[in-house]
Amino acid sequence: MNTATQTSIEINGFAGPARHYELSEPLFGNHHVIVWTQDAFGMQTAEAVVVPARPDGSAVTMTRLPGSYVHPDASHEEALKLAGYVLA
Numbered sequence: 001m002n003t004a005t006q007t008s009i010e011i012n013g014f015a016g017p018a019r020h021y022e023l024s025e026p027l028f029g030n031h032h033v034i035v036w037t038q039d040a041f042g043m044q045t046a047e048a049v050v051v052p053a054r055p056d057g058s059a060v061t062m063t064r065l066p067g068s069y070v071h072p073d074a075s076h077e078e079a080l081k082l083a084g085y086v087l088a
Helices: 076-082
Strands: 002-006 018-027 030-038 047-052 085-087
Touching: 018 085, 030 076, 047 076, 076 085
Parallel strands: 002 085
Antiparallel strands: 002 018, 018 030, 030 047
16 A cells, blocks of 8 residues: 655645645655635635645645545645655
């Protein structure tokens, strides 16, 4: 099973709690991703977002990768699972 390891890089500036992960196998060519969750607000349901990242913790683009999803109980772990990874 592919693994995602949370790094100690602090991630700020996203719509909710964000974490940087190093992947055992690339996801669409990316060995690093940022995952964040955003609470529901207004008419928008809560969501988890996965985007490509650099090893230094900065986002490459804000293009969503597989694993991103909308659900009232959005979580980092579930987003990574949907992308094919388990937390190491």
